[in-house]
Amino acid sequence: MPSGTSTIMRAKLEKIQQDFLNDISFVKNEIDLINIEKKYLGRKQGQLTEILRGLKDLSVEQKKEIGPLANQIKQFIEKELEIKQQEFKNKINLNQKDVDLTYPIDKEKLGHWHPNSIVQYELEDIFKSLGFKILDGPELESEFFNFEALNIPADHPARDMQDTFFVDNGDKVKNDNRLLLRTHTSAMQVRALKKYGVPFRGVFPGRCFRYEAMDASHENTFYQMEGLMIDKNISIANLIAVMKVLLQGIFKQEVKIRLRPGYFPFVEPGFELDIQCLICGGKGCSVCKQSGWLELLPCGMVHPNVLKHAGVDSKKYSGFAFGLGLTRLVMMKYGIDDIRLLNSGDLRFLKQF
Ligand code: FA5
Numbered sequence: 408m409p410s411g412t413s414t415i416m417r418a419k420l421e422k423i424q425q426d427f428l429n430d431i432s433f434v435k436n437e438i439d440l441i442n443i444e445k446k447y448l449g450r451k452q453g454q455l456t457e458i459l460r461g462l463k464d465l466s467v468e469q470k471k472e473i474g475p476l477a478n479q480i481k482q483f484i485e486k487e488l489e490i491k492q493q494e495f496k497n498k499i500n501l502n503q504k505d506v507d508l509t510y511p512i513d514k515e516k517l518g519h520w521h522p523n524s525i526v527q528y529e530l531e532d533i534f535k536s537l538g539f540k541i542l543d544g545p546e547l548e549s550e551f552f553n554f555e556a557l558n559i560p561a562d563h564p565a566r567d568m569q570d571t572f573f574v575d576n577g578d579k580v581k582n583d584n585r586l587l588l589r590t591h592t593s594a595m596q597v598r599a600l601k602k603y604g605v606p607f608r609g610v611f612p613g614r615c616f617r618y619e620a621m622d623a624s625h626e627n628t629f630y631q632m633e634g635l636m637i638d639k640n641i642s643i644a645n646l647i648a649v650m651k652v653l654l655q656g657i658f659k660q661e662v663k664i665r666l667r668p669g670y671f672p673f674v675e676p677g678f679e680l681d682i683q684c685l686i687c688g689g690k691g692c693s694v695c696k697q698s699g700w701l702e703l704l705p706c707g708m709v710h711p712n713v714l715k716h717a718g719v720d721s722k723k724y725s726g727f728a729f730g731l732g733l734t735r736l737v738m739m740k741y742g743i744d745d746i747r748l749l750n751s752g753d754l755r756f757l758k759q760f
Contacts, residue, residue, distance in 0.1 A: 412465070412469060413465075413469045413472050413473055416458065416461075416465075416469075416473050417472075417473065417476065419458060420455075420458060420473070420476055420477055420480055423447065423454050423455055423458070423480060424480050424483065424484075426454075427443070427447055427484055427487070430443050430446070431443060431487055431488075431491060434491055436495070437492070437495050440488060440491055440492060440495070443488070444488055447484055448481070448484060448485070455477070455480060455481055455484065458473075458477055459477055459478075459481065462474055462477065519760065520760070521749075521757065521760075522737050522741055522743075522749065522757075522760045523630050523733065523734060523737055523749060525737075525760065526657065526733065526736060526737045526740060527612050527630070527632065527733060529656070529657060530610070530612070530632055530653070530656075530657060530731075530733075531610070531612070533652065533653060533656040533657070534610045534634070534653075537608070537649065537652065538608055539608045539609050539610050539634070539636075540599075540603070540607075540608065540609035540610070541609070541610055541611075541612070542595060542599055542609050542610070542611045543611070543612075543613065544589075544592065544594065544595035544598060544599075544611050544613055545589070546588060546589055546613065546614055546616070547574060547586055547587075547588060547589075548586070548587060548588070548589035548594045549584040549585070549586060549587075550584050550585045550586070550587060551584045552594045552595075552597055552598055553571075553587060553589050553590060553591070553593075553594040554566060555716075556596070556597040556713065556716040556717075557593055557594070557596065557597070557672065557673035557713055558672040558673045558710050558712040558713055559672050559673070563672065565670075565671070565672050569590035569591065569617060570590075570617060570618040570619065571587050571588055571589075571590045571616055571617055571618055572587065572588045572616055572618060573585055573586070573587045574586040574587060574588070588615075588616035589613075589615055589616065590615055590616065590617050591615050591631060591633070591730055592611045592612070592613050592615060592631040592632065592633035592730060593633055593673060593728065593730055595611040595613075595633055595635075596633065596635055596673070596709070596713060596717070596728060597713065597716050597717045599611065599635060600635075600637065600714070600717035600718070600719055601717050601718065604719075605637045605638065605719050605724050606637060606638035606639070606724070607635065607636070607637045607638075607726075608635070608636040608637075608638070609634075609635055610632055610633065610634045610635075611632065611633040611634075611635075612630065612631070612632040612633075612733065613630065613631065613632075614628060614629070614630055615628075615629055615630065615631050616628055617629075621746075621747065622693075623693045623694050623744065623745045623746060623747075624693075624694050624695075624696070624701070624735065624738070624746050625746065626734065626746050626747065626749075626750060628750060629732070629733075629734040629735075629746070630733035630734045630737075631730055631731060631732060631733050631734075632730075632731040632733045633728065633729070633730050633731075634649070634706075634727075634728065634729045634731070635709070635726065635727075635728045636649070636726045636727055636728075637709065637714070637719065637724050637725070637726030638724065638725075638726060639723060639724060639725075640725075641708075641724075641725050641726045641727060642708075642725075643676075643708065643727070645727065646706060646707075646708070646727035646729070647666075649727075649729075650664075650680060650704060650706065650729065653704075653731070654682070657736065657740065658739075658740065662682050662683065662685070663682065663683035663689070664680055664681065664682050664683070665680075665681050665683075665700065666678050666679070666680050667679050667681070669705050669707070671705060671707060672710065673709070673710050673712075673713050673728070674706070674707025674708055674709060674710055674727075674728060675707065675708060675710045675711075676707055676708060677705070677706070677707035678705065678706050678707055679702055679704075679705050680703060680704035680705070680706060680729075681700040681701060681702050681703060681704075682700070682701055682703050682704075682739065683699060683700060683701075684698075684699055684700060684701050684739075685739045685740075685742065686738070686739070686742060686744050687699070692744070693744070693745075694738065694744055694745075701735060701739065702732065702735075703731065703732050703735055703736060703739070704729055704730075704731050704732070705729065705730050706727060706728065706729035706730070707727065707728065707729075708725060708726070708727050709725065709726050709727065709728050734746060734749060737749065741760070
């Protein structure tokens with residue numbers, strides 16, 4: 408065979424590789440793939456097969472030079488074909504068996520926050536900006552933290568105002584303390600002070616329970632958000648300032664409020680902060696019991712006996728606490744005229760938020 412033969416064959420092999428790379432870049436389906444395989448590796452007319460077949464006519468020297476190159480290109484083509492084949496298989500699995508990627512998403516079915524949570528998180532943001540901690544507390548609470556630590560001993564008539572569900576836990580638990588479903592988030596006051604000490608500012612949102620007759624504004628399960636601020640020289644002026652920031656932040660409109668004396672054994676003095684009913688505009692309806700006003704934010708200056716239970720020196724420190732009716736606030740903010748809708752789980756109602 409003439410000496411220029413190996414140069415020509417080398418050029419042919421390089422062209423085959425180039426053409427193959429070009430062809431494979433346009434492959435769209437498995438049929439294209441089969442045709443390419445035939446074109447280069449087909450037994451009868453495959454371009455590379457013909458070269459390999461011709462190797463036998465070369466001299467030993469030429470075989471040594473062209474043989475390995477031809478085999479290398481053959482392996483390269485086989486490998487590329489295999490990779491492409493696997494890609495097609497994966498695509499078929501994904502489209503036909505597992506998931507239809509083209510199926511339109513039904514936006515209606517996406518979940519969202521419950522209105523209680525929306526308002527709770529808005530409030531938390533307001534209080535965080537005022538430097539308050541956000542704390543969670545137990546719903547199954549001890550009689551001590553729910554009543555005694557709050558200056559409400561066992562025989563105190565104030566217990567009648569917050570009848571609740573006691574848990575039957577057999578014998579009396581540690582410290583003669585029964586467990587109950589907490590009636591208010593005030594149960595967190597002494598817990599928080601014992602844990603963090605003073606000065607302290609924090610809010611405690613959470614679920615409360617009471618054994619009582621249900622109507623448009625009373626549930627047996629509802630949410631409150633307690634607030635507590637203890638420091639040196641805290642007065643009623645600080646309490647009123649914080650209440651104003653809270654109400655403006657949440658309603659984003661002027662709301663009429665009234666402050667009147669209120670009795671709670673754990674504050675002295677104590678107040679009831681009412682807002683004018685936003686359902687009827689103050690005219691009177693079933694939500695405000697025809698009075699035009701709704702009890703929303705009882706509050707007051709923390710009683711020295713509560714501070715004593717928390718190990719805080721009431722001669723040096725004072726402060727205020729409030730117990731916001733979170734569920735009632737949600738009703739006012741969204742114009743909901745029956746509290747029972749909020750726990751109903753009725754999607755026709757919940758989807759509106
Ligand atoms: C208390 O629970 C006191 N712990 C509040 C407090 C805290 C006073 C700190 C002083 C200092 P009261 O029982 O009034 O107070 O409840 C507070 C608020 O929770 C009410 O104004 C009302 O908005 C809401 N609330 C009370 N009972 C129910 C109920 N059954 N259903 C829905 N909301 C209720």
